[in-house]
Amino acid sequence: HWVAHAVAAALAIPVGESKDLMRTLHDFLAEKELLLVWDNCEHVLPVAAQLAGKLLRSSRSLRLLATSRERLGLTGEHVVPIRPFAPVMDAWLPAAPPGPAALLFTARAGEVRPGFQLTVENAPVVEQICRNADGLPLAIEISAGLHSVLPLEEIAAVLPATLARLPDADPTRPERHRTLKALLAWSDRLLSPAERALFHCLSVFQGGWSRDAAIAVSHVTENVTRPDAGAAIQGDIAWEVSNVLSHLIGKSLVVLEEQVGGSRYRYLEIVRSFACAELEATGGSISVRRGHQDYFVKFVSEASAALTGPDQSEWLDRLELETANIRLALRFEAGAGTQRNALQLAGAMGRFWQIRGYFSEGREHLQRTMEQCDSARASPERGEAHNWASVLAVHQSDYAAAHRHAEAGLAIWRALGDSRGIGGSLGCLGMIAKDEGKLEEARGLFQDSLLAAQNAGDRVGAAGSLGYLGIVEASQDATTEAERYYRESLAIRREIQDRWGIGASLNNLGLLALQRGEQTEATALLEESLVIRRELKDRRNLAITLNVLGKILARTGDYSRSHALLMESLKVCGALGDRRSLAYSLEAFATLASLQDHSREAIRFYQGAQAIRAQIGVAQTPIDREDSVPIAALAEAHSSLSAPLSPPTVEQALAWVREAF
Numbered sequence: 001h002w003v004a005h006a007v008a009a010a011l012a013i014p015v016g017e018s019k020d021l022m023r024t025l026h027d028f029l030a031e032k033e034l035l036l037v038w039d040n041c042e043h044v045l046p047v048a049a050q051l052a053g054k055l056l057r058s059s060r061s062l063r064l065l066a067t068s069r070e071r072l073g074l075t076g077e078h079v080v081p082i083r084p085f086a087p088v089m090d091a092w093l094p095a096a097p098p099g100p101a102a103l104l105f106t107a108r109a110g111e112v113r114p115g116f117q118l119t120v121e122n123a124p125v126v127e128q129i130c131r132n133a134d135g136l137p138l139a140i141e142i143s144a145g146l147h148s149v150l151p152l153e154e155i156a157a158v159l160p161a162t163l164a165r166l167p168d169a170d171p172t173r174p175e176r177h178r179t180l181k182a183l184l185a186w187s188d189r190l191l192s193p194a195e196r197a198l199f200h201c202l203s204v205f206q207g208g209w210s211r212d213a214a215i216a217v218s219h220v221t222e223n224v225t226r227p228d229a230g231a232a233i234q235g236d237i238a239w240e241v242s243n244v245l246s247h248l249i250g251k252s253l254v255v256l257e258e259q260v261g262g263s264r265y266r267y268l269e270i271v272r273s274f275a276c277a278e279l280e281a282t283g284g285s286i287s288v289r290r291g292h293q294d295y296f297v298k299f300v301s302e303a304s305a306a307l308t309g310p311d312q313s314e315w316l317d318r319l320e321l322e323t324a325n326i327r328l329a330l331r332f333e334a335g336a337g338t339q340r341n342a343l344q345l346a347g348a349m350g351r352f353w354q355i356r357g358y359f360s361e362g363r364e365h366l367q368r369t370m371e372q373c374d375s376a377r378a379s380p381e382r383g384e385a386h387n388w389a390s391v392l393a394v395h396q397s398d399y400a401a402a403h404r405h406a407e408a409g410l411a412i413w414r415a416l417g418d419s420r421g422i423g424g425s426l427g428c429l430g431m432i433a434k435d436e437g438k439l440e441e442a443r444g445l446f447q448d449s450l451l452a453a454q455n456a457g458d459r460v461g462a463a464g465s466l467g468y469l470g471i472v473e474a475s476q477d478a479t480t481e482a483e484r485y486y487r488e489s490l491a492i493r494r495e496i497q498d499r500w501g502i503g504a505s506l507n508n509l510g511l512l513a514l515q516r517g518e519q520t521e522a523t524a525l526l527e528e529s530l531v532i533r534r535e536l537k538d539r540r541n542l543a544i545t546l547n548v549l550g551k552i553l554a555r556t557g558d559y560s561r562s563h564a565l566l567m568e569s570l571k572v573c574g575a576l577g578d579r580r581s582l583a584y585s586l587e588a589f590a591t592l593a594s595l596q597d598h599s600r601e602a603i604r605f606y607q608g609a610q611a612i613r614a615q616i617g618v619a620q621t622p623i624d625r626e627d628s629v630p631i632a633a634l635a636e637a638h639s640s641l642s643a644p645l646s647p648p649t650v651e652q653a654l655a656w657v658r659e660a661f
Helices: 002-010 021-029 042-058 100-112 123-132 137-148 152-158 180-189 193-204 211-218 237-250 269-282 285-306 312-321 323-330 336-348 350-356 359-372 380-395 399-416 419-435 439-456 459-475 479-496 499-515 519-536 539-555 559-576 579-595 599-616 622-637 650-660
Strands: 034-038 062-066 255-259 262-266
Touching: 002 021, 002 042, 021 042, 034 042, 042 062, 100 123, 100 137, 123 137, 123 152, 137 152, 137 180, 180 269, 193 211, 193 237, 193 269, 193 285, 211 237, 211 262, 211 285, 269 285, 285 312, 285 323, 285 336, 285 350, 312 323, 312 350, 312 499, 312 519, 323 336, 323 359, 336 350, 336 359, 336 380, 350 359, 350 380, 359 380, 380 399, 380 419, 399 419, 419 439, 419 459, 439 459, 459 479, 459 499, 479 499, 499 519, 499 539, 519 539, 539 559, 539 579, 559 579, 559 650, 579 599, 579 622, 579 650, 599 622, 599 650
Parallel strands: 034 062
Antiparallel strands: 255 262
């Protein structure tokens, strides 16, 4: 009865030796209009819920406000979730008051460092601290207390790694509120064995998880819990996991987010770090990590097969959502089996990395996973990894590495007798030859690649080879042959509903129309391609299409829109580290500058582009050279305005643009 006694004491009801405490409370409350406030009910939840039900029935004028990690479960109960503070201040200015997270930090920091104020200068660091504290009030208060000895920048740097262990300076707080670790440990002890097992297990995920992913890793839960929790997850595992997961949501440990593709779950980072440490302490981390990797190998393999079909956009977004988990799976090493998994995973991620422009990251993962596995063993996984490493290296104009990987992949595929893989490697070699201006060599490689793809029934590969054969023909002004190849490629891509491929074919046809002087037709095709590239977030090809459209607009006198498109293209090139596309951007800006009679700037843009081309070994195609003839002539006629330039960085190129326009 001690909960009832606590209520009576708060209401100053003299109970004396009364044996019928409930009758005393009932009589006292029967005719009164009161609001009772009960704080922190979770550790006495069943008793509190039972008492609340009896008291509310005793008086229609009684209202109860209860705080708890989970609801009381009474009929008529209205739940008001208390979310963490949103740390974002949206470019806070003195005229626009900051949010509650920043206000709380400022108030507490001012207590330990008198005179502290939020300013335009320190607001971004305070925002980062609040973000690292997950917007939790206790975490923000503890962080603010550090300002007595540490500058703001150092506080931001040490969070959130050390936050759970840091004590609060207020000795009057209950022990469980003195550190975040103590608070979380207290919550952990209140869980059932099944809830605790899954709570620890789910800490393996980074950036959240889906219900299917939770079910997949929970298969190993019984191996990572205490003996008395061995049967925690059993029977119909999907139902069991969903049920326990709902309990964790109800206890405010898991955050549920409804998204377009369905429900998604996540921990606050501080909560995840605590649960992860508990999982490590049980000795079950390796088993759970292995289950996590197995799930994402299957997930990415399914996604990879869908990245050339009608559900391409959806799967690209799903892979983007799981990027943090996939990175974790790629880095998991616990023996040869996990290394082979990582290699398979890296190869399956190749097309995603290509489309979304993650060239450097993709190359790093592919290189590392290939080095970890037995290089003497020819396998489809290694062949696939070499092919994608070659493609991504081409996109960064690293032709030596691209050639090395393509040859290594070709040797593996020939040893395996795999025509599809052979076609892919030959296509990589053709891309290199094309970019280096070796058009006859490129034509032969693409023809061989096409034949291999057709023999393997690889329609995606065949469409790609046809598209590249069209580029070779267009580069030699054979526009009729080029159009035939382009349209044959487009027909295949439309039939298999490959949106990315359709965007590429439309772009090629737009460039061909421009080459023929059909500017209206070119613009329509390029704008249709642009829509697809934006939809798929295909950054590299988006930059290419923006570049061409920007040049067309410049020639029609729409300098403002031209500048906007070219600037967007230039920024994308910088984000990708794509030097060849940077050269294209500078050549486009040279066109825009020359049309506005900015001769000095036009010459600088043009010469900067040629310096990059010389650095990476990519010459202009005949069409590119023809396009640049007026500016090249301008540079030659005004040699006094120009001097040899070093290849500019993206930052330098952006500075040039700002100076010129």
